[in-house]
Amino acid sequence: MVVAVNKRSVMTLFCDTTDIxxxxxxxxxxxxxxTAEVEFVTANNLPQELLDLNPYGSIPTLIDRDLTLYEPHIALEYLDERFPHPPLMPVYPIVRANSRLTMYRIKKEWYSAYETILADPDSNEAKEARKNLLDDLVSISVMFKEKDYFMSDDFTLCDCYFAPLLWRLPMIGIELPKIAEKNYLSYMARIFERPAFISSLTEDERKIRA
Known part of the structure; x- marks a missing residue:
């Protein structure tokens, strides 16, 4: 097996302008x-450099020296461990494991629903996914009256995982009912007004809630 070599001297992220x-x-x-170079590419027009380093030819792909990461949740945890300040994962093993399970459930249930909706917004599968996602978001909305962040008093990696989905609700045709929206308002303001969140948005993503 031939191992491709990364010739870049700085961390580089290849991603689409709207990829969650x-x-x-x-x-x-x-x-x-x-500080990282962000190169915006599309799935059907990937540079040869990425194809050489990522055996699956997928995005997002994070490249740091000799390391190529093409599984997003692994990239997130790597960044938290590589740059430990400020920490985004809990210190205690049990709490950390629960955070990992929370992110897994978000990906397994909510992100899969999101992807189903994007694939064919008018299909019966998308309508069912939209309903299920909305029901779940409404059912947990009360939590945001009790905690400042996602199931926590502190900002964590779970918020970094959840916020991009919450930002995209208008894009996938989900409107929270007034009662649930009220519960989310302070949380959304707290997250969406963070300087890091604002700077993370691409021009295409800003238009989602313009």
């Missing part, structure tokens, strides 16, 4: 104050 997973990584980079 790329947004997660950009958000964490901004929170950490990490």
């Amino acid at each position: 997973y790329g947004h997660q990584i950009r958000f964490v980079l901004a929170e950490k104050g990490v």
